[in-house]
Amino acid sequence: MRIYVLGATGHIGSHLVPRLVRSGHEVVAASRGTRGPYLDDPAWAEAKRVVLDRDASDAEGTTAAQVLAERPDAVVDLVCFTPESATLLVEGLRGDVGLLAHCGSIWSHGLSTSLPMSEDDPKEPFGEYGIGKQAIEELLLAESASGGLPSTVIHPGHISGAGWPVINPVGNVDPRVWSTIARGEELVVPGDASATMHHVHADDVAQIFELALQRPEASAGEAFHAVSPRALTVRGFAAAAYGWWGHEPRLRSVPWADFQAGVGEEHATTSWEHLHRSQVCSTAKVSERLGYAPGWTSEAAAREAVAWLAAHDEAYDLPPLG
Template sequence: MRIYVLGATGHIGSYLVPRLVRAGHEVVAASRGTREAYHPDPAWDDARRVVLDRDASDAEGTTAAQVLAERPDAVVDLVCFTPDSARQLVEGLRGEVGLLAHCGSIWSHGLSTSLPMEEDDPKHPFGEYGVGKQAIEDLLLAESASSGGLPCTVVHPGHISGPGWRVINPVGNVDPRVWATIARGEELTVPGDASATMHHVHADDVAQVFELALQRPEASVGEAFHAVSARALTVRGFAEAAYAWWGHEARLRPVTWEQFRAEAGDEHAGTSWEHLHRSQVCSISKPQSRLGYEPGWTSDAAAHEAVAWLAAHDEEHDLPAPA
């Protein structure tokens, strides 16, 4: 196939484009052109690179036209965040391409009522991001189910991890001081009782789900799939694994959210609350059974790779490399 990837140099696209090239597809890799992919891969030499600024093209109403100018058979949309943006693309692509694969989020679930969460569970999203992603999913799946509609599938990643960016840490934020505290074997302040959960996933495993969805449209069209590791981690479990990377026993000091906010600061505490309040655990039985998905990384292995990169590149915090 000829596949157009919107947001090609982001977290997921950095792995998806090489995967698709190696699978024999013609790939058009679209990005704003402001940076390269997160990691080098010789397969990028065989992808066609184009510039597309999604915000600008949506404002001009030209996104679909720019995509169709490349004559794709399928489109992967990794940078759609509002229903209006999704609707504009769908209306332009309807009848012109065989599949639109959209990147959603497990935050579309909101608070869970049973665990592990399944894709078709009732959803109760909150916050602008989660509500928006759920509205987009509803729009795309309804479009896919309608007569003459554009075939669509939705992939919902967990907390995307990998080398090149700051991974969500054991207290649910991206404060690099947390990793430094753990590396030194010092006491880590955690909000609540450390039982909240987070469900990480390596960016390449998210790319795997997209690749499988494109390869198997008979199984993916009209469906949504989680893209997460095989098992989620609690705050305590994640912290214990992380301390062990530097040869330490975990030292956790549970505090109230008010105390945590006073120590961590409003920004980091707010990010922690967003992740830990949801406390999500997602099932992967559907992508496994229908697509053949098999995660290549556990939650802690994906985070470990990200932290090893951070140790090699963040000179400010002098973080030693994890074992």
């Protein structure tokens, strides 16, 4: 197939474009052109690189036209965040493209009522991001059901991997958390440390997009979780991380108000966003219908990210992992 990837040099696209090239597809890799992919891969030389600024093209109403100019058989949309943006693309592609694969988020669920969550559970998202992603899912699945543009929605968990900060055991990206753990010092955690986070390696998300493109008859009109085999609790994640540097875990649980006072409002808000949801997502549907076989556990995905930060980012000031 000829596949157009919107947002090609981001977390997912950096892994997806090489996967698609190696599978024999023609790939048009669209991005704003302000940065390269997170990982070097010789497969990028075989992809056609084009510049597309999604915000600008949506404002001009030209996104779909620019995509169709490349005559794709399928489109992967990794940079759509509002129903308005999704509508523009769907209406422009309808009748000319065989499949639209959209990147959603597990935050489209909101709070869980049973665990693990399935894709078809009732959803009550909160926050602008989660509400927007759920609205897009409803729009795309209704489009497929009505016989319009065949669409699938893939909902990643907390994307991890080399090249960018990873959500840490207290649910934020504060570099001090990793420094505290690396030194074997006491880590202050909010609540009782039982809240969950469901990470996923970016390459496993890319794997699911590739599978969805390969099996449109199974993916069109469906939503799928893209997560690791198992979620981690704050306590379990922290214990694993201490072990990377050969330490026993040292955790001190405090009320949320005390945690906020200690880490500051920005980091505390990020922690609350992740830990309040306390999500655990099932991979049964994506495994059974598309053949998803995760290559990374939550811990392994996070460990790779932290190892990269230790080697490349001076802001983290971390010793090499054991």
